[in-house]
Amino acid sequence: MPEQYRTLQGFRDILPDEQPYWRYFEKIAAEVAETYGYRRIETPTLEETAVFRKTSGEGTDVVEHEMYSFDDRADKEGRRQNIALRPEGTASVVRAYLEHGMFKLPQPVKLYYMSVPIFRHDKPQAGRYREHHQFGCEVLGEGDPAIDAEMIGLLHQVYTRSGLQRLRVHINSIGDQNCRPQYIQKLKEYYRPLLEDCCEDCQVRFVKNPLRLLDCKMPQDQPKIAAAPRITDNLCEPCREHFEAVQRFLEMYQVPYIVDKLIVRGLDYYTRTVFEVISEDNKLALNGGGRYDGLAEILGGQPTPGIGFGLGVERVIQEMKRRGIEPPTEEPTRAFVVYFGKEPKFKDAAIQVCAQLRHAGIKAEMSYGNRSNKAQMKQANNSGAVRAIIIGEDELAGGFVSVKNLQAEGMDTASKQAQVKREELIDYLCQHG
Numbered sequence: 026m027p028e029q030y031r032t033l034q035g036f037r038d039i040l041p042d043e044q045p046y047w048r049y050f051e052k053i054a055a056e057v058a059e060t061y062g063y064r065r066i067e068t069p070t071l072e073e074t075a076v077f078r079k080t081s082g083e084g085t086d087v088v089e090h091e092m093y094s095f096d097d098r099a100d101k102e103g104r105r106q107n108i109a110l111r112p113e114g115t116a117s118v119v120r121a122y123l124e125h126g127m128f129k130l131p132q133p134v135k136l137y138y139m140s141v142p143i144f145r146h147d148k149p150q151a152g153r154y155r156e157h158h159q160f161g162c163e164v165l166g167e168g169d170p171a172i173d174a175e176m177i178g179l180l181h182q183v184y185t186r187s188g189l190q191r192l193r194v195h196i197n198s199i200g201d202q203n204c205r206p207q208y209i210q211k212l213k214e215y216y217r218p219l220l221e222d223c224c225e226d227c228q229v230r231f232v233k234n235p236l237r238l239l240d241c242k243m244p245q246d247q248p249k250i251a252a253a254p255r256i257t258d259n260l261c262e263p264c265r266e267h268f269e270a271v272q273r274f275l276e277m278y279q280v281p282y283i284v285d286k287l288i289v290r291g292l293d294y295y296t297r298t299v300f301e302v303i304s305e306d307n308k309l310a311l312n313g314g315g316r317y318d319g320l321a322e323i324l325g326g327q328p329t330p331g332i333g334f335g336l337g338v339e340r341v342i343q344e345m346k347r348r349g350i351e352p353p354t355e356e357p358t359r360a361f362v363v364y365f366g367k368e369p370k371f372k373d374a375a376i377q378v379c380a381q382l383r384h385a386g387i388k389a390e391m392s393y394g395n396r397s398n399k400a401q402m403k404q405a406n407n408s409g410a411v412r413a414i415i416i417g418e419d420e421l422a423g424g425f426v427s428v429k430n431l432q433a434e435g436m437d438t439a440s441k442q443a444q445v446k447r448e449e450l451i452d453y454l455c456q457h458g
């Protein structure tokens with residue numbers, strides 16, 4: 026027996042039954058993004074590892090442990106490049122913005138990407154995969170708080186139009202290069218005497234990434250977090266004004282939000298607005314995003330304000346299912362063509378009729394494999410098709426087909442079945458459904 030192949034651990038197939046959820050969500054997300062003036066971009070799945078290493082911050086988990094990176098095959102000169110499967114969506118988009126000189130276009134440049142594969146080599150566990158897909162939006166070249174509010178408004182509209190009500194957006198400001206260093210000093214001073222009593226992770230965070238101290242989920246550290254100084258009380262004047270404007274504009278977009286002073290993003294290039302969308306039922310964070318005014322510079326560009334979010338499509342679909350939201354059903358087969366006769370001319374006619382229907386955009390199916398009349402009618406009935414198109418001896422001789430309504434229970438035989446000329450079949454189906 027040959028080996029049975031299976032997907033790699035942490036990877037999964039998205040089977041046809043699941044596809045309606047995907048198409049439904051993707052259609053809504055694209056429509057909403059385009060309503061807000063965003064244009065679609067696609068970037069390669071593979072990039073130089075440096076693109077992600079620089080933007081994920083060296084020393085973070087994503088870079089150290091979770092990135093799929095490897096040396097490529099050698100080129101003609103024997104050089105090998107270290108390349109990586111995309112571990113997040115933003116860096117590639119900013120790289121593309123710089124590479125294609127999009128900073129010369131009228132600013133801002135608003136971009137979205139749809140269901141792009143994202144790879145992380147983390148430990149497989151329930152509901153987490155090493156490949157997942159993200160819808161995301163990025164705006165580059167504009168620091169106006171109106172952009173922040175607009176993006177959060179867009180995100181909220183994508184969720185609500187997908188049927189996910191009862192959401193709340195949590196927002197915070199984490200300041201900028203001007204005010205954050207002083208705040209971090211303050212935070213460290215506050216934590217220093219408490220550190221002995223902190224969890225191990227927090228001991229590391231204190232040195233490597235103090236903002237993340239506020240992210241700790243260990244019960245022992247919750248009282249410390251609750252009493253810690255807040256960045257929002259330590260913003261410089263421009264940051265404070267920006268944050269107030271974002272909130273005012275969010276009200277205009279009628280987005281239900283609360284200020285959540287515990288949302289932080291640990292990397293230096295993040296600035297000012299950060300946000301998360303939380304499901305009110307189960308307090309599950311659906312996705313997050315934020316402003317990254319320092320990112321373009323890290324990738325070798327001029328200082329360029331930017332903001333973005335990425336959203337895991339699998340997670341949204343899981344939440345849709347949990348809430349019992351059904352995508353629109355697939356279009357049913359309209360016509361099922363059967364042929365009653367063993368000679369090749371019957372099957373030929375069936376194929377011709379099928380082609381005629383499909384060329385006219387009518388979803389049609391036919392029986393294959395020269396089955397018996399009875400077996401073919403059973404197939405037609407089980408297919409969910411509205412009508413069977415029957416081709417037998419009489420039909421072929423007379424240049425017509427018999428159209429049988431498969432969903433007309435209780436009707437008299439005459440209205441159940443009609444004889445229709447081959448050249449009038451499309452018109453007939455358009456009129457009678």
Ligand SMILES: [Zn+2]
Binds near residue numbers: 224
């Ligand atoms: Zn801790």
Ligand SMILES: [Zn+2]
Binds near residue numbers: 202260261262265
């Ligand atoms: Zn500031």
